[in-house]
Amino acid sequence: MLTAQNKSQPRPPAFDDIVKPVVPHMQALGSFLDDQVEQFETDIRDLVRYSLQNQGKRLRPLLVFFGGWRDGVVSPELVRVAAVVELVHLATLIHDDILDDATLRHNSDTVSARYGSTAAVLVGDALFSQALALASDFPTVEVCRAVSLSTRRVCAGEIRQTFERGNADFSLEEYFRVIDLKTAELFSVSSRLGASLAGYEADFAEAAGKFSRHLGVAYQIFDDLADYLGDEDKIGKTLGTDLASGKFTLPVLVLFQRLPRGEQKLFLQRVRRGELNAAHLVELMKDYAVIAEVSSSFEQELAKAEAVLEPFAGLPPVPRLRNLSQFVLSQFQRLAVGS
């Protein structure tokens, strides 16, 4: 079980500390992405520039740089592949924001809010095309293949999630499949390609990919819980939007399963009528010890992630990757314990 941070334990790494060693890498990525604007046709450069302004945590590039870590060397190959995965990620965010009718992301207008959904669909396509064009600047087809297959899986996960909107019979198994596809897949390919392009052996590249797959699942569980327990100001969006849009994520699926059979129908009715806000749901989750079960799922994934790296503990990327999972753990703990 998760407990509040004990003072005798080492302080979990802050995000800034984790990023510090890769500041030069992230700066190189920033310049590289800025330069990409000029690669697009003149007709759409303003739109592309706006689309690239979205600066999240850039977790996927971090996974590239940590997966391929070699004494802090900023290798042009890693910067390029980090740009590839970040462009794919940005393209999927732009398409997601259209589908969710989202108007704000990181406190800026979404591309669809600013330029309309038509331009947003198409610029997402253009960013994805450019990602694959960059992928074909590598000497072999490895990067093209890995990125295009991953993107197909990300889309399949998103589509499956769309099909299952409003379906409370969605099983936990199906939930885990969806988040494996829509989130963990691109996490996985990022560190796998990072390790491989940095010249590490295939078995470590595979392990780095598996580590990030588990980390991605854990991260999505965190993100789904944050939709109920998060701090609205901090995450910059309204809580409970997943359920409002019919997405049954882990906390609600567990809650639903734990409700007495007689109350399940009433619960669904109240969900459909929009009568349950985030605060109501959190109360119910406490009553039925939902957060403990969600925490347990989260911890299992992180434990699997850590275990995968065990045999490679001596390699330089491993402490970096572990820092990242410790950071995700600390974020989760703050959320789950604070509630």
Place this chain on the structure above:
Amino acid sequence: MLTAQNKSQPRPPAFDDIVKPVVPHMQALGSFLDDQVEQFETDIRDLVRYSLQNQGKRLRPLLVFFGGWRDGVVSPELVRVAAVVELVHLATLIHDDILDDATLRHNSDTVSARYGSTAAVLVGDALFSQALALASDFPTVEVCRAVSLSTRRVCAGEIRQTFERGNADFSLEEYFRVIDLKTAELFSVSSRLGASLAGYEADFAEAAGKFSRHLGVAYQIFDDLADYLGDEDKIGKTLGTDLASGKFTLPVLVLFQRLPRGEQKLFLQRVRRGELNAAHLVELMKDYAVIAEVSSSFEQELAKAEAVLEPFAGLPPVPRLRNLSQFVLSQFQRLAVGS
């Protein structure tokens, strides 16, 4: 000037005659695309199967097979690259149909009408991803690079067209740039890759690409004129939809330029109020000899296409490619002379 077909001239090739030599190629492509369904995640196979049902003329695969023609040999490489360009084309059609709110294509529900626009955006992304995954089955990055760059240009053309909706000051130069990007680009890459993968020299592959670029421009001029002069039953859509959605294509741009300055403003007002149907516009086009100028632009493009092939007249692909341009010419003539 275009005149009605003179009986002493050779009959222009019918589409069926042109396709006859590549029937085995097209069948191989059909099987290949059917088999692709199983490559997608189980979650989305029904949706993918439906998305692949759209059977247009498959002009881009024809350009692959003719550009790489070698005595009728059905080469697996050409079938694969034909599938790549067709998947990219289908993905763009699916996204276009969302943006245009289209509900029917080839007399079937569009993907967005059947499955909703969310699924349609995402399955378009998935088809495009799969196209690039297939492109990475070639031994070198050539196909990935060519297809991803072309797709980026197609998107740029579509975006530019979107930005210019309702803009009657759109110049002819800008119109030609848009259709070069959105249509001619994928035509061009199809025959260029066909020729290159079939082992023809780089200078012929370049020429095949240029031929198809001009053919693509000519084809789009034909398609834009058909939106006013076509047979509704035959083309299966309402005439005049381009103007209704604010797309100023060549016939209207020429008409607008030829209107006396005093009438231009009134014309735009009537367009915006939706007072001009296709029949009105065709009358105006006749009054101002618009069709002759559109025909002249069309003929110039086809002449450029033919000229590019001149130095390679002895190569097997050339008569096949010429048949295709003769077919597009005959289609255009039927339209322009019939009106």
